[in-house]
Amino acid sequence: MAEATLCAKHNASVSAVAAAIQKMTRVRVVDNSSLGNTPYHRAPRVIHVYSKNSVGKVGDRVLLAIKGQKKKALIVGHKMPGSRMTPRFDSNNVVLIEDNGNPTGTRIKVPIPTHLRRMEGDYSKVLAIASSFV
Amino acid sequence: MRIEKCYFCSGPVYPGHGAMFVRNDCKTFRFCRSKCIKNFKKKRNPRKTRWTKAFRKSAGKELTVDNSLEFEKRRNTPVKYNRELWQKTVEAMKRVEEIKQKRQARFILNRLKKGKQLEKEEAINEVKKNIHLIKAPHAGKSKQLEDKMVQQLQEDVDMGDENN
Numbered sequence: 001m002a003e004a005t006l007c008a009k010h011n012a013s014v015s016a017v018a019a020a021i022q023k024m025t026r027v028r029v030v031d032n033s034s035l036g037n038t039p040y041h042r043a044p045r046v047i048h049v050y051s052k053n054s055v056g057k058v059g060d061r062v063l064l065a066i067k068g069q070k071k072k073a074l075i076v077g078h079k080m081p082g083s084r085m086t087p088r089f090d091s092n093n094v095v096l097i098e099d100n101g102n103p104t105g106t107r108i109k110v111p112i113p114t115h116l117r118r119m120e121g122d123y124s125k126v127l128a129i130a131s132s133f134v
Numbered sequence: 135m136r137i138e139k140c141y142f143c144s145g146p147v148y149p150g151h152g153a154m155f156v157r158n159d160c161k162t163f164r165f166c167r168s169k170c171i172k173n174f175k176k177k178r179n180p181r182k183t184r185w186t187k188a189f190r191k192s193a194g195k196e197l198t199v200d201n202s203l204e205f206e207k208r209r210n211t212p213v214k215y216n217r218e219l220w221q222k223t224v225e226a227m228k229r230v231e232e233i234k235q236k237r238q239a240r241f242i243l244n245r246l247k248k249g250k251q252l253e254k255e256e257a258i259n260e261v262k263k264n265i266h267l268i269k270a271p272h273a274g275k276s277k278q279l280e281d282k283m284v285q286q287l288q289e290d291v292d293m294g295d296e297n298n
Contacts, residue, residue, distance in 0.1 A: 034174070036216045038287045077156070079246075084153050085150070085153075087153075087154040087155065087162065088153065088154070088155050088156070089155075089156045090155070090156065090157050090159075091158055109160075109162055110160060111156055111162070132160070134154070134156050134162055
């Protein structure tokens with residue numbers, strides 16, 4: 001199991017994933033916001049998933065507990081294999097977001113799946129700061 | 135639209151087929167079918183898995199260096215659109231493909247010629263070793279001839295008797 005020390009490490013687990021992102025999953029913040037990148041002794045965790053069935057897929061909003069505060073975030077990739085034409089990522093990636101949907105950071109270096117464009121909802125600002133697409 | 139190459143078997147991935155995996159160092163891996171995905175997850179090295187093109191090329195079983203293969207290499211600078219260039223490219227692609235197939239087939243043919251030669255030598259050695267099992271083509275011919283002569287003489291004697 002991943003031991004989050006003063007700098008949160010990602011230990012790669014090789015077991016298959018059952019449900020994408022739910023409460024208590026540890027996520028990886030991929031933008032360049034200070035809240036997402038400053039080290040803390042506990043990894044950022046999902047405490048609520050804003051979807052009908054409490055399972056978070058790409059494009060769903062979640063509530064994160066980071067550095068002792070609550071913050072909303074957008075899921076941009078998960079380890080669970082989804083539809084065949086969407087990429088599977090090696091970590092559960094998340095982008096910090098404000099309540100109105102504006103991203104907190106200014107750049108996203110990690111590849112973002114292109115099917116986010118076609119999804120319902122206003123992701124234009126997040127897509128605008130992304131540098132590469134997959 | 136682009137026809138990608140499967141990371142594991144180097145086969146073509148057409149649109150609507152296969153799956154993609156993104157590693158945390160942002161390297162993307164495309165796969166043509168679940169066979170390749172499963173092998174990748176098992177951490178198999180494609181250069182050591184015998185049925186993949188990567189193995190065949192690294193083991194010298196298929197054509198690796200050739201001018202016709204240069205056309206397939208990826209170029210990262212975009213070319214300005216030009217209709218005549220596009221049309222000529224399509225024609226050229228057909229011709230290049232033809233030539234490439236012939237050259238690849240020729241390479242494999244030459245590689246397998248050695249096998250035919252070895253087979254022949256093996257056969258000769260086998261015959262030499264087991265020559266005692268084989269009946270010589272001229273074996274028994276002299277006996278046959280003798281018998282025939284005896285029979286002929288007998289017939290002559292009988293004929294002579296008849297005439298007398």
